[in-house]
Amino acid sequence: MTTAQNHKLYDVIIAGAGPVGLFLACELALAKCSVLILEKADDVNSPLKARPFGIRGLSSLSIESLHRRGMYDDLELHKTFKNPHQHAGEGAQRQVGHFAGIPLLAGNIDQSQWKHRLPSSTEPSLMSEMRELENIFTCRAKALGVEIGFGLPITGFEQIGDFVTVQSADQTFCSKWLVGCDGSRSVVRKLGGFEFAGTEPEFTGYTTMVDIADPEKLKPGRNVTGRGMYLQSQPGYVTIQDFDSGAFHNSGQDITLEHVQSVLRRISDTDVTITALRAATTWTDRARQATTYRNGRVFLAGDAAHIHSPLGGQGLNLGLGDAMNLGWKLAATIHHKAPEGLLDTYFAERYPLGMQVLDWSRAQVEVMKPNASARALNAIMRDLANTRDGATYFASRVWGIYTHYDLGNCHPLSGYSVSNFEFEDGTTIGELMHDGRGVLLDFNGDESLGKLAAEYGDQLKYVSGPAKDQLGLSVLLIRPDGIIAWANVGNTNINELKASANRWFIS
Ligand SMILES: Cc1cc2nc3c(=O)[nH]c(=O)nc-3n(C[C@H](O)[C@H](O)[C@H](O)COP(=O)(O)OP(=O)(O)OC[C@H]3O[C@@H](n4cnc5c(N)ncnc54)[C@H](O)[C@@H]3O)c2cc1C
Known part of the structure; x- marks a missing residue:
């Protein structure tokens, strides 16, 4: 990728080699489309690709998608990894998720209620890591012939007739379609004139790895105080929510030891002393969604199309779902095998699911606020989460068990992910x-x-x-x-x- 003008016409150019862009590229290439990914980072080891807290929960639909494409067995991390926060405890007391920080215990979840799941079904959830997923997708994408251009941020594009010309600084590339998978600050979304509607943040969230001189001053577990929330999930691993309307995160200031210490002291009402800040990232609960996922020959997928707080860990899963949904439809269109309106079903099916996830994260924020009403609501939610039906409901939402599209077909299973039927020779439908x-x-x-x-x-x-x-x-x-x-x-x-x-x- 050294020439200023690349004369090849690609079927699809994808902005961003994050998990969603890579997975979409795999889907398109599997369907024999030519694909170029343009990635801003210089290489996979670039600081831009650093994911200091890269552990992610995969939900049932993501796991099933990986299984259906032969990548499930490549997931290694979950076999050895124990997340001290998500998976604390043993047996029935093991924490397998949370709603607004309220633990969901394995023993309370009644999987027999999920009638369409079979003994041969893959796990309803497991832990993976951004780097692991990106490696798996990159290997597959390359094996399928996808070209990946690192150090090539998209800086502009233009739709001309049936084509899109895409600029990266002084280089120009050409394709029939462009998909913006370039994350929450998507350039494709901004340049494409997509409206990004939603709600502004209530808090700045901090995820940190720190050395603490006097850790006994902090209470174990999750602590909602009059000013926010702090959680010491294991020694030195501290998460904080400071209800500052997202001011610190939005300020773009560096996260210093002094700042984290002062926020932690204020929220915990202690004089705890941090002696080293090993890693830190901030995030907010801003929740926004593009009001359309398509403008002509340009699509959005993943965080480019929707953002929300990481509470409940659903953003990656939502994005992978976008990719799985869009890939085959776009490929069919490129190969002139798409029935009328097929591409429109991408937005029709994915937008409502995105809205549900945004609302799920908003509901959690409401229950976590440091005020009397939220504390009262939190107590009720906690009681519900401790019942069998309540825990099963929360788990089914977090793991996407009942996620489905309204396809208007009268059979109750239409629109759902197919159960992993096992045939007599032991093969499964996946x-x-x-x-x-x-x-x-x-x-x-x-x-x-x-x-x-x-x-x-x-x-x-x-x-x-x-x-x-x-x-x-x-x-x-x-x-x-x-x-x-x-x-x-x-x-x-x-x-x-x-x-x-x-x-x-x-x-
Ligand atoms: C603290 C935290 C915890 C989380 N936990 C979970 C979880 O447990 N489960 C879950 O499902 N989700 C979780 N998420 C959300 C999840 O990480 C994101 O939803 C997911 O990374 C989105 O993937 P993506 O490919 O759309 O975007 P990204 O991962 O942001 O990738 C975008 C890519 O585009 C590139 N890029 C950017 N601009 C350009 C440009 N102009 N041109 C070319 N390339 C560009 C970037 O370098 C990057 O490689 C969490 C998020 C945070 C912050």
């Missing part, structure tokens, strides 16, 4: 989706369904045969992103099935 195609899953071996699938060529794969547990179903039409487009019990109405298939594929 493993059969590594090629990124849609699947017509026929448990009863009805020949007419095989013929129907063949009408859609390589867009739709026909899989037939009994599964160990079929959840009472006979036929499922599964989109390339693993979402159930149509489901049936008993005899199949071919016309209905065909009408559904025609919504997603071209015969």
Whole structure:
């Protein structure tokens, strides 16, 4: 990437080699699109890519997506890593998540309520790390032929007819489509004129690694005080919420030892002494979402499209979901195999989910505020979280168990992520989706369904045969992103099935 003018016409240019941009690139390249990622950082070791607190919780849909693309086994960190905050305690008392800092205990969560999950389903949640994910996606992207240009921040772009020209300083690149996956301060969003609507922050959050001379002055666990909240999850690992309307974070000032100490002293009402600041980052609960995810040939995905506080740990999962949803639809459009309106369903399906996550994070902030009303609400939430149904509800929201799209189909499972059905030879449906195609899953071996699938060529794969547990179903039409487009019990109405298939594929 040394010439000032790159004459190659790419199908898609992606801004940003973060997890969302990389995963989207993998999806597009799997579907045989040519992809160039332009990344601002000079290389993967650049300070711009430093993630001092990079541990992330993956939710059920992200884990399923990785499984469906053969990357699940590459996740190593969760096998050895114990997050002292998220996973404190043992057995039934093990903390597996939280709502507004209220712990969700493993023993209270009744997974039998999640009827569509099977023994062969992947975990509902696990811990990964930004670096681990980016490495896995980068290896796969490169193996699939994606070009990644480091040290090439997008500085401008222009839509001309059926093309987009993209500038990085004095270099110009050309593509049919541009997707902004360039994070919360997205240049693509700003230059593309996207409205970014939402709410302003209530607090500055601090995540720090510190040496403390007198740690006994701080109480263990999460402490809501009259001024904010502090949490010492393990010695030297301190999180603080200072309800300053995000003033410190927005000021752009350096995070110094003196500043962290003064905030911690004020919030904890102690004279605790910090002797070393080893790492620190700040964040806020600003919650904003682009009012459209598409402007002509330009799309937004991930933090470029939506930001919110990391409470509940859902931003990465939301972004990976965007990528899984957009990838196959954009590829089908590029290959002229997209039914009318397919690309519009990206925004129609993803925007409401983004809004739900923003509201989930706002609800937590409301319960965490240092005032009497919030303390009263917090106590009620704590009681609920300690009940079986309450904990199961919170866990299902945090892990995305009931996440689904409204596809208007009458079967209750339509719009949900497909269960990981296991066939008699031990293969699972997730493993059969590594090629990124849609699947017509026929448990009863009805020949007419095989013929129907063949009408859609390589867009739709026909899989037939009994599964160990079929959840009472006979036929499922599964989109390339693993979402159930149509489901049936008993005899199949071919016309209905065909009408559904025609919504997603071209015969
Ligand atoms: C403290 C904290 C804890 C979190 N915990 C969780 C969690 O547990 N679970 C969870 O799901 N989420 C969590 N999140 C949120 C999650 O980290 C983000 O949602 C996720 O990183 C978004 O990925 P992305 O690829 O959209 O953006 P980013 O990760 O920000 O990547 C954007 C990429 O674009 C590049 N870039 C920027 N500008 C340009 C440009 N002009 N041109 C080219 N490239 C550019 C950047 O260098 C970067 O590589 C947390 C966030 C924070 C701050």
